Amino acid sequence: MTYPIRIVGSQVVLREFTPEDVDDVLAIIGDDKVTTWLSFDSRDRAQAVAMIEGTIERAQHKSRTEFYLGVTKRDDDRVIGFARIGLSGVQAGKLGYAIVANEWGRGYATDAARTMATYAVKELGLHRITAAIGPDNAASIAVVQQLGFTREGVLRDHVFTNGAWRDSVLFSVLAHEWSW
Ligand SMILES: CC(C)(COP(=O)(O)OP(=O)(O)OC[C@H]1O[C@@H](n2cnc3c(N)ncnc32)[C@H](O)[C@@H]1OP(=O)(O)O)[C@@H](O)C(=O)NCCC(=O)NCCS
Secondary structure, eight states, rough: SSSOOOEEOEEEEEEOOOOHHHHHHHHHTTOOOHHHHSSOOOOHHHHHHHHHHHHHHHHSSSSSEEEEEEEEETTEEEEEEEEEEEOSSSSSEEEEEEOGGGGSSSHHHHHHHHHHHHHHHSSSSOOOOEEEOOTHHHHHHHHHHHHOEEEEEEEEEEEEEEEEEEEEEEEEGGGGGOHH
């Protein structure tokens, strides 16, 4: 497996994080508008530093099980989001993503998720990719639906976030269904 990874999509590039990304990462994971939809509460600067350090460390494992990449525009190396695939189960992976709030609605998440899932199917040989999404997260549900994911069902009290248990709706796509 190669390190570092850099994958070029149609609108975005997915690349490894560096310690210099901390301010851009904090603008994402420190913003309640974003984290209200995620499985963790907003994080402070020290937690953003720790997140990046952990990501960089895990990215270098010989048997890499996490692909946690920064999302940038194609012509600007600043991080505007993240896309993540965590390997779990048999040739299976869990997809997650977020985009900084002032860049929402421009197609970046759809392209980042498409690019990440294509890499997971073609390069990592995954058979099944899942995304667990809050039932009220219409934007994220729109992203996976555009990419042809199928709704499987509800995971009850799946995450504890923002002080309460929250269900997730589970979506999946299988390698032979992936046409991107
Ligand atoms: C979900 C998220 C990543 C989408 O990012 P984005 O770059 O704005 O997404 P895109 O522009 O690629 O597409 C969003 C789609 O959702 C639609 N959408 C956006 N807001 C919506 C809303 N409130 N209700 C319904 N649809 C909505 C858009 O119209 C678009 O669909 P379209 O291309 O058919 O018009 C972003 O909102 C975000 O970071 N949210 C917080 C974190 C998060 O929810 N992550 C996913 C966890 S499962």
